[in-house]
Amino acid sequence: FTALFGALVSPAYTTAAAFLVLIGLLVLRPGGLSASAAAGAHG
Amino acid sequence: MSRPSMRRIALLPLGVAVLFAPSLLGGSASVYSAAVLIAILAVMSYGLDVIVSDLGEVSLGHTVFFAVGAYATALLSTRAGFGAWGTLAASIAISLVFAAVIGLVTLRLREFVFSLVTYAVAVVAMSLAANWAFLGGSDGVRGLPMLDLSFAGLSLTARTDRELWPYAFGMLVVAIYLVDRFRNSRLGAAAIMTHLNPRLATVGGIDPARVRLQVFLFSAPITATAGWLYAYQRAYVSVDILENYFLILMLTAVILVGRRQLLGPLLATALVLTQEKFFSFGGYVDKIVLGSVLVMVLAFFPQGLMGLARPLSRLFRMFRPAAKVVAESKPTASTSLEISK
Numbered sequence: 001f002t003a004l005f006g007a008l009v010s011p012a013y014t015t016a017a018a019f020l021v022l023i024g025l026l027v028l029r030p031g032g033l034s035a036s037a038a039a040g041a042h043g
Numbered sequence: 044m045s046r047p048s049m050r051r052i053a054l055l056p057l058g059v060a061v062l063f064a065p066s067l068l069g070g071s072a073s074v075y076s077a078a079v080l081i082a083i084l085a086v087m088s089y090g091l092d093v094i095v096s097d098l099g100e101v102s103l104g105h106t107v108f109f110a111v112g113a114y115a116t117a118l119l120s121t122r123a124g125f126g127a128w129g130t131l132a133a134s135i136a137i138s139l140v141f142a143a144v145i146g147l148v149t150l151r152l153r154e155f156v157f158s159l160v161t162y163a164v165a166v167v168a169m170s171l172a173a174n175w176a177f178l179g180g181s182d183g184v185r186g187l188p189m190l191d192l193s194f195a196g197l198s199l200t201a202r203t204d205r206e207l208w209p210y211a212f213g214m215l216v217v218a219i220y221l222v223d224r225f226r227n228s229r230l231g232a233a234a235i236m237t238h239l240n241p242r243l244a245t246v247g248g249i250d251p252a253r254v255r256l257q258v259f260l261f262s263a264p265i266t267a268t269a270g271w272l273y274a275y276q277r278a279y280v281s282v283d284i285l286e287n288y289f290l291i292l293m294l295t296a297v298i299l300v301g302r303r304q305l306l307g308p309l310l311a312t313a314l315v316l317t318q319e320k321f322f323s324f325g326g327y328v329d330k331i332v333l334g335s336v337l338v339m340v341l342a343f344f345p346q347g348l349m350g351l352a353r354p355l356s357r358l359f360r361m362f363r364p365a366a367k368v369v370a371e372s373k374p375t376a377s378t379s380l381e382i383s384k
Contacts, residue, residue, distance in 0.1 A: 012170075015166065016166075019166045026152070026156055027148055
């Protein structure tokens with residue numbers, strides 16, 4: 001995954017890209033990856 | 044006359060005192076510099092105050108709106124020749140776009156997850172600002188012109204902090220007025236209801252998601268306007284505007300005096316910056332002091348300094364009954380007359 005990430009994203013923007021992925025995951029799965037999309041969004 | 048109107052009138056003499064405070068405190072360049080910075084960073088904090096105190100959510104990404112205001116101002120004034128009114132309008136408009144996007148993305152998120160996502164947005168913004176040549180990269184954007192709000196033949200310019208102070212004060216007054224109006228509005232009431240009990244708010248006909256978005260859209264331009272003036276004050280904008288220092292300062296300003304205190308963010312910002320400017324311990328120690336203040340308030344004074352008022356008044360009342368008993372035991376003229384009858 002890291003190698004693929006490094007191949008797709010310029011080194012200067014890996015931090016931004018990683019956090020964008022995190023944002024996407026948290027928005028789509030606020031309850032965590034194991035929870036369903038309809039699971040509670042409370043932290 | 045309504046209570047909010049009376050309160051606003053009572054704030055007038057205080058406002059006049061604050062306006063003339065820098066000149067009364069010596070009028071030196073450092074005093075005016077501190078006063079302008081206090082006003083700018085207090086306005087920045089008022090934007091977050093609405094989200095934290097009224098909506099009950101901790102947004103860790105509000106530095107993004109501060110940066111949007113500053114960068115929009117820097118880029119448009121140096122590369123497109125925009126005047127101050129134009130950069131102000133652009134800062135507000137662009138901050139609204141960002142707030143709409145971030146607000147829609149975080150619509151379903153609450154508490155910890157909401158805070159984490161907003162912090163992730165700030166990290167993305169910092170990474171872009173540091174590396175993207177369009178935003179000046181790590182060098183930032185330099186050479187901003189002086190603030191010029193002249194119109195209709197009226198010259199309104201500011202080269203120094205002394206000349207900038209009336210504009211900073213005016214911006215502060217407008218921000219406080221807007222926050223006060225918000226808290227006395229239906230949106231403000233809806234925000235409180237959404238915060239305290241979202242299910243009950245829904246039963247009462249309030250759409251919590253819509254209220255959250257509207258409050259977000261209300262708060263962002265306030266913080267962005269602070270960034271607008273900050274850019275003119277420094278004449279230079281760089282990625283350090285997205286540093287955690289500004290986030291910690293905003294959070295401290297919101298909670299130090301107490302939640303939903305109209306002058307709370309202003310007083311707290313004044314306290315923190317006065318220590319940094321005039322009682323500095325130097326270097327990183329001031330940042331340690333700021334962080335320590337935040338931790339101590341959260342741990343020991345969760346209601347802020349205003350939370351100390353209740354125990355102090357209780358302490359005062361402990362001594363009052365003794366004085367009352369002594370006063371009541373002394374015979375008055377009327378009681379003497381009744382006894383003699």
